[in-house]
Amino acid sequence: xxxxxxxxxxxxxxxxxxxxxxxxxxxxxxxxxxxxxxxxxxxxxxxxxxxxxxxxxxxxxxxxxxxxxxxxxxxxxxxxxxxxxxxxxxxxxxxxxxxxxxxxxxxxxxxxxxxxxxxxxxxxxxxxxxxxxxxxxxxxxxxxxxxxxxxxxxxxxxxxxxxxxxxxxxxxxxxxxxxxxxxxxxxxxxxxxxxxxxxxxxxxxxxxxxxxxxxxxxxxxxxxxxxxxxxxxxxxxxxxxxxxxxxxxxxxxxxxxxxxxxxxxxxxxxxxxxxxxxxxxxxxxxxxxxxxxxxxxx
Amino acid sequence: xxxxxxxxxxxxxxxxxxxxxxxxxxxxxxxxxxxxxxxxxxxxxxxxxxxxxxxxxxxxxxxxxxxxxxxxxxxxxxxxxxxxxxxxxxxxxxxxxxxxxxxxxxxxxxxxxxxxxxxxxxxxxxxxxxxxxxxxxxxxxxxxxxxxxxxxxxxxxxxxxxxxxxxxxxxxxxxxxxxxxxxxxxxxxxxxxxxxxxxxxxxxxxxxxxxxxxxxxxxxxxxxxxxxxxxxxxxxxxxxxxxxxxxxxxxxxxxxxxxxxxxxxxxxxxxxxxxxxxxxxxxxxxxxxxxxxxxxxxxxxxxxxxxxxxxxxxxxxxxxxxxxxxxxxxxxxxxxxxxxxxxxxxxxxxxxxxxxxxxxxxxxxxxxxxxxxxxxxxxxxxxxxxxxxx
Numbered sequence: 131x132x133x134x135x136x137x138x139x140x141x142x143x144x145x146x147x148x149x150x151x152x153x154x155x156x157x158x159x160x161x162x163x164x165x166x167x168x169x170x171x172x173x174x175x176x177x178x179x180x181x182x183x184x185x186x187x188x189x190x191x192x193x194x195x196x197x198x199x200x201x202x203x204x205x206x207x208x209x210x211x212x213x214x215x216x217x218x219x220x221x222x223x224x225x226x227x228x229x230x231x232x233x234x235x236x237x238x239x240x241x242x243x244x245x246x247x248x249x250x251x252x253x254x255x256x257x258x259x260x261x262x263x264x265x266x267x268x269x270x271x272x273x274x275x276x277x278x279x280x281x282x283x284x285x286x287x288x289x290x291x292x293x294x295x296x297x298x299x300x301x302x303x304x305x306x307x308x309x310x311x312x313x314x315x316x317x318x319x320x321x322x323x324x325x326x327x328x329x330x331x332x333x334x335x336x337x338x339x340x341x342x343x344x345x346x347x348x349x350x351x352x353x354x355x356x357x358x359x360x361x362x363x364x365x366x367x368x369x370x371x372x373x374x375x376x377x378x379x380x381x382x383x384x385x386x387x388x389x390x391x392x393x394x395x396x397x398x399x400x401x402x403x404x405x406x407x408x409x410x411x412x413x414x415x416x417x418x419x420x421x422x423x424x425x426x427x428x
Numbered sequence: 429x430x431x432x433x434x435x436x437x438x439x440x441x442x443x444x445x446x447x448x449x450x451x452x453x454x455x456x457x458x459x460x461x462x463x464x465x466x467x468x469x470x471x472x473x474x475x476x477x478x479x480x481x482x483x484x485x486x487x488x489x490x491x492x493x494x495x496x497x498x499x500x501x502x503x504x505x506x507x508x509x510x511x512x513x514x515x516x517x518x519x520x521x522x523x524x525x526x527x528x529x530x531x532x533x534x535x536x537x538x539x540x541x542x543x544x545x546x547x548x549x550x551x552x553x554x555x556x557x558x559x560x561x562x563x564x565x566x567x568x569x570x571x572x573x574x575x576x577x578x579x580x581x582x583x584x585x586x587x588x589x590x591x592x593x594x595x596x597x598x599x600x601x602x603x604x605x606x607x608x609x610x611x612x613x614x615x616x617x618x619x620x621x622x623x624x625x626x627x628x629x630x631x632x633x634x635x636x637x638x639x640x641x642x643x644x645x646x647x648x649x650x651x652x653x654x655x656x657x658x659x660x661x662x663x664x665x666x667x668x669x670x671x672x673x674x675x676x677x678x679x680x681x682x683x684x685x686x687x688x689x690x691x692x693x694x695x696x697x698x699x700x701x702x703x704x705x706x707x708x709x710x711x712x713x714x715x716x717x718x719x720x721x722x723x724x725x726x727x728x729x730x731x732x733x734x735x736x737x738x739x740x741x742x743x744x745x746x747x748x749x750x751x752x753x754x755x756x757x758x759x760x761x762x763x764x765x766x767x768x769x770x771x772x773x774x775x776x777x778x779x780x781x782x783x784x785x786x787x788x789x790x791x792x793x794x795x796x797x798x799x800x801x802x803x804x805x806x807x808x809x810x811x812x813x814x815x816x817x818x
Contacts, residue, residue: 404452414433414443414483
């Protein structure tokens, strides 16, 4: 999704500079800051807070994903309040100064919350209704063969892992079954919009479907007979709208990586007849982290 | 079955693990007869190759007997004695078609990871980190070999297990290092590191027509082997490598320089300390002392060939010398499949005896100790062969 480089509202900028200033002070002069806010010598903790402030500050000033960075400040404020509260148990804390600092943090937190809500609303308004994905890969096989493999839509689930099945209903219409994260089954009908043999296929979901999915694939002859350059473009209108799509991008590698992995599997199937994997091979005893990681491996 | 597993930095153990089974149509299962510990396994042992996981089965040098093949493997049958190349290569992609087997596009299931490190992914490799596929290796009683119709080479009866074993990695690696030097009549080739790959590079440079080959190391037993392989030698503990090379070549410098050492080079003085500290803090992944010295020593317009293993980023590489001396740098994981048949022919003809480098033969239970012995060059260790069939 294209980042917005439009000038951010003044509030974001002010909060950004505030974050940066506070962060640098905490990082370079943690003892002085500690005395000022009455928590005593908490240098390591303050340096870490300083790093966090600098990240939030630079993020806000960059103008990219302002909602995220404004929210990071809100989270930071909550952490700061908790730390201030905890510091009261320390013998060298100065309760009056800590209370003053906490009041200041609470005030800034209100501003941060306001800024993050405003940013979120404006970014939602700007966000496109669908998440566009474009990616390309070269397959060492002539366009005719790659086209034919793809045009036989029943082949799609062999390399698109989230698809359970695709069934051709008639020349142009097909029925798709997919598994969404969490095991939810999605089912929809798709129709081929354009079909130029050996060059181009585009499709979209039939009206009234649960999801809104538009895609196309171009089969370009690579120079000098070096196979086919596949160019894929897809739009996913997920249930839940742009918010769900954003969350999806955050928790997965992003749809681009997903489509690229699909194309890689397609390439392997066409070039070698199988998909490279280590799933099912033996190993010695894994660590806990290792067990979690190997599940994600293909 | 028993398998040698990576258990952490400086921790290798023999574990009881399930037997491998056929997964893809072009797989074969090999009963390992002999395996070896490679110098590059030491980088795993020392923890310098990222994405190793506890429980990974090690080993990428092995030979054995085919016991089962998938429906896609028609050129092998149970009972065949084969040596398996360390790169896993499909034989169908653009790179395999150019015989650039170690750059195979289709054998690394974790290609996306490697692309983040290097821009593009090389092939998958047995027992060599998840960055390179996470394939279970061959220091085990059995191993699954993918694309078995492309990689494994049948061994003729007249060639012994030990003679064939090194066709899977180090002999082709030494050979490709020498071939990359584009050796011409009268050339002098200098080889840093007289370990297994360096020794095979020396032999190969001779076979390819080098007039002089100079081996550089500090261990007497390795320098002895280098002399037996036909090289003059420099012990860098006793004299300065650069001065000695200039002296030997009349000030010209070697026509080609081979770095058969890699990322854990031992150097002297300030330079060694500098790289050791930076590597320890992961500010660089390599200690590139040998590459630096190769570049500095090489004659103008010459070639620096790097079979040594490097994984990430190195500092203070004298780019100025590369440009102003018009050097050619050649490197790459070995395209083993390309070299196996011609090198087997040279073994059969008696031109190369790969077994001359073997100093230790152990059973699988002794492998963990052998790792340490090999790494620390104790007991004059140059090459360890693991007998599985015992």
